[in-house]
Amino acid sequence: MDEKNLAERLKLIESMVSEGRRSTTKWGWTFVLWGVAYLVATAWTTWGKSWLAWPVTMTAAAVATSVVASRMSRGQAETTLGRAIGAVWIGMGSSLTVVLICLAVSGRYDGRVFVAIVGAMLATAHATSAMILKWKAQFWCAVVWLVAAVAACFGSDTVVAIAFLGATLLGQIVFGIYAMVLESRRRRQGAAHA
Amino acid sequence: MPELPELNPVIHGKLRLALLSLLSGVDAAEFTWLREKTGATDGNLGAQLMKLEEAGYVSVEKKFVLRKPQTLYRMTEAGRAALTEYVAALKQLLGAAI
Numbered sequence: 001m002d003e004k005n006l007a008e009r010l011k012l013i014e015s016m017v018s019e020g021r022r023s024t025t026k027w028g029w030t031f032v033l034w035g036v037a038y039l040v041a042t043a044w045t046t047w048g049k050s051w052l053a054w055p056v057t058m059t060a061a062a063v064a065t066s067v068v069a070s071r072m073s074r075g076q077a078e079t080t081l082g083r084a085i086g087a088v089w090i091g092m093g094s095s096l097t098v099v100l101i102c103l104a105v106s107g108r109y110d111g112r113v114f115v116a117i118v119g120a121m122l123a124t125a126h127a128t129s130a131m132i133l134k135w136k137a138q139f140w141c142a143v144v145w146l147v148a149a150v151a152a153c154f155g156s157d158t159v160v161a162i163a164f165l166g167a168t169l170l171g172q173i174v175f176g177i178y179a180m181v182l183e184s185r186r187r188r189q190g191a192a193h194a
Numbered sequence: 195m196p197e198l199p200e201l202n203p204v205i206h207g208k209l210r211l212a213l214l215s216l217l218s219g220v221d222a223a224e225f226t227w228l229r230e231k232t233g234a235t236d237g238n239l240g241a242q243l244m245k246l247e248e249a250g251y252v253s254v255e256k257k258f259v260l261r262k263p264q265t266l267y268r269m270t271e272a273g274r275a276a277l278t279e280y281v282a283a284l285k286q287l288l289g290a291a292i
């Protein structure tokens with residue numbers, strides 16, 4: 001067997017191993033969906049003046065995520081990496097929901113506290129995922145959300161609003177679109193190898 | 195001169211090598227997912243998976259999910275060891291060729 005053939009075999013192994021792992025990283029749409037949901041809820045609260053804005057929008061986003069995610073997962077290979085990242089986001093989402101509901105029920109809810117908590121928790125989830133995946137772009141999302149959380153501790157209402165909207169746009173929507181573009185590029189390049 | 199290693203003929207087939215490599219990166223994979231990733235036909239894929247199963251490199255689990263049949267494939271410890279050995283042998287051969 002010639003050298004070229006052997007090198008091809010090695011390349012095939014590398015590409016197939018990475019193909020198996022890649023299936024865990026095509027969740028860009030969820031960042032876009034949740035980013036848009038935050039914007040819709042913020043706009044509804046600002047102009048609609050309804051206490052239903054956040055509960056209704058977040059519930060709709062959660063239902064849409066679980067329906068699409070369960071459809072996407074059908075027929076896909078399960079990986080330890082995928083489970084680890086999924087656990088981070090599910091854990092973060094559940095904790096956030098419980099804390100925000102408790103704050104609302106107890107009457108201690110406040111816009112700044114909301115941004116500080118959401119910012120800190122999203123920063124933690126993004127940073128954890130970024131470290132697992134060794135993904136710099138996602139690490140910057142963590143930084144953006146942490147900046148919003150810190151701004152919520154010190155800034156005025158206007159600064160907090162700008163920080164939250166900026167983090168939503170950069171740390172969720174732009175990042176999600178970037179992930180989706182990367183995924184579609186990879187799909188086009190990665191046609192059948194074997 | 196050191197003796198050059200032999201390449202495991204069960205793994206050496208291109209599709210079988212691709213299948214083992216794919217399975218090495220996941221916990222378990224469905225037949226349809228393996229077909230999508232390799233672009234192989236159902237018949238060829240089934241035959242190659244059976245060879246890997248006979249060699250003890252892959253285990254198969256058949257179950258029903260929402261009344262639909264699902265076939266899951268997993269790499270066994272023997273399969274992982276064989277693939278590791280194969281890669282080492284491949285690298286040694288390539289090293290000898292340079």
